[in-house]
Amino acid sequence: MHINVDGNTFDISAGEAGGLFAGFMAFFAVIWVFALIIMIIMIVGMWKMFEKAGREGWKSLIPFYNMYVLTEISGQNGWLFLLCLIPGVGALIWTILVSLKLAPAFGKDTAFAIGLILLGPIFYLILGFGSAKYVLGGAPAASAQGGAAPKEAPKDPWIAGQN
Secondary structure, three states: OEEEEOOEEEEOOHHHHHHHHHHHHHHHHHHHHHHHHHHHHHHHHHHHHHHHOOOOHHHHHOOOHHHHHHHHHOOOOHHHHHHHHOOOOHHHHHHHHHHHHHHHHOOOOHHHHHHHHHOHHHHHHHHHHOOOOOOOOOOOOOOOOOOOOOOOOOOOOOOOOOO
């Protein structure tokens, strides 16, 4: 087989072409398996986090609806998830906005919100399986050991119904 690239001719045998194809397929299979593992980790973490926030865990399985519920859990208008439909930066803006509100909703700080933005699947697992409590909307009373009641997440003046 002869391949012409930019005026240069390369001779490649059928065996070499088959090996090249097999190499590409193996590479993409590894990428696909890695992506599948990340998705499973994300779903498990979101499932547990949804349950902590008083929502049904199965809602984490439905595409787009899980983003809607996550936006509501973070204390924002659920329709903010429509930002994800804007090509380019929409999903990035949504991730930043939701993460900055989701961390305080579970009593975490801004550093944790940055972790949610950069390493979402891992930090969803931490929220779901860790000791964090959902404190937004009906904060629980002080703990039996005499600890202080958790702080409520700050109000956002741009969101209707929070004042």
